[in-house]
Each structure stands twice: as C-alpha cells, then as structure tokens.
Amino acid sequence: MFDARVLAASKAWIEDLAQTLDDRGIKADQVTWAGFAIGLLALPLLALGAEFLAIIAILANRVADGIDGALARRQGPTDSGAFLDILLDFIFYASVPLGFALQNPEQNAVTAALLLFSFIGTASSFLAFAIFAERRKLSSIEFPRKGFYYLGGLTEATETIALFLICCLFPGLFPTLGTLFAVLCLITTAMRLKTGMEALS
Secondary structure, three states: OOHHHHHHHHHHHHHHHHHHHHHOOOOHHHHHHHHHHHHHOHHHHHHOOOHHHHHHHHHHHHHHHHHHHHHHHHHOOOHHHHHHHHHHHHHHHHHHHHHHHHHOHHHHHHHHHHHHHHHHHHHHHHHHHHHHHHHOOOOOOOOOOOOOOOOOOOOOHHHHHHHHHHHHHOHHHHHHHHHHHHHHHHHHHHHHHHHHHHHHO
C-alpha cells in the first residue's frame, strides 16, 4: 500500500549508492546475493533472541534490494536477475516468521504458520498475475520500472517489513500483530483475485 511512496522517497540516495557500486564494478546479482545472505541471518538471530541484530539484518536486506534494482537499470536488466531477485525476496520474507517460531515455539509457532499460510496467498496471486500480465503485455502504471507486473494490495513489502521491525522491537506482540497481519494478507489475496479475474477475463 505504501511501496510506491517509499520507493519515491528513497530513490535519490539509492541511486547514489548504486552509482558508487557501479563505478567500482559491482554487479546487480552480487548485491542481490549479498543482501539475501545478510537478510537470512535474521532467522538464527531471532531464534537466539538477538532482535536488535535481526533488525540490522532485515534493514540491510531491504537496502540491498533497492540497490540491486537501481544497479540493474544502469547495467541493463536481465530476466535472470529479475527471477533471482523475486525468488530470494520471498525466501527472505518466509524466514522471519520461522525465526520467531524457533525463538518461542509455544507462543509463536501457530502465528508463524498462519503468517506463512497467508504469505502463500499474497505471493502466488502476485506471481500468477505477473505471468499472465506479461503474456498480455500489460504494464503497471504505479511501478513502471519493475521487471515484472507489480500488483499491489494492503500488504506489500513496506507493510511486511514494518511488521517484522515492530515485532523485533516488541517480541511479545508477535502473536497478536502476526495474526492481524495474516488477516490483512488474506484480504489482499482476495483483492488480487478479484482484480486478476476482472483484468484477465
């Protein structure tokens, strides 16, 4: 819901960082892999109760996700790069609820499972629509620079990261906030189902 605004607000400094890395010969896929590796550290860090370090890992992953896209646009976007980016993003998103589940299985496991269930809905509706949008040569007005059709909703990347960060700061709220967010994800899936069916009919 807020992704377009966040992208616009961060564009200038992301482009500056991308320019610096490009000048040093760093490739977009290298940043993608590095960001993924750092972001995945949030899983064991959360399992160990090191929430502050997990916050750093999560934020570093998101910064890298912005930089790799800016680098790709400078160096020439590729289908393999776009594929790698979205695949590793979804694995990263799934790893954080798992980290909370491992941290406190009795308190968090059911909520983590519910979140992962809802993530399947948002991810599959997002990616399935992108496939058919590409076939029909549809383009996203709101996200014209993405490598695929970016179908929005109530729970986009910004809202998901905000949930993760709040839960890192207040781990005891994970069951409540995670459940509420899962409901919003299911609503987003229903919205995308409606939009997709109407657009592709």
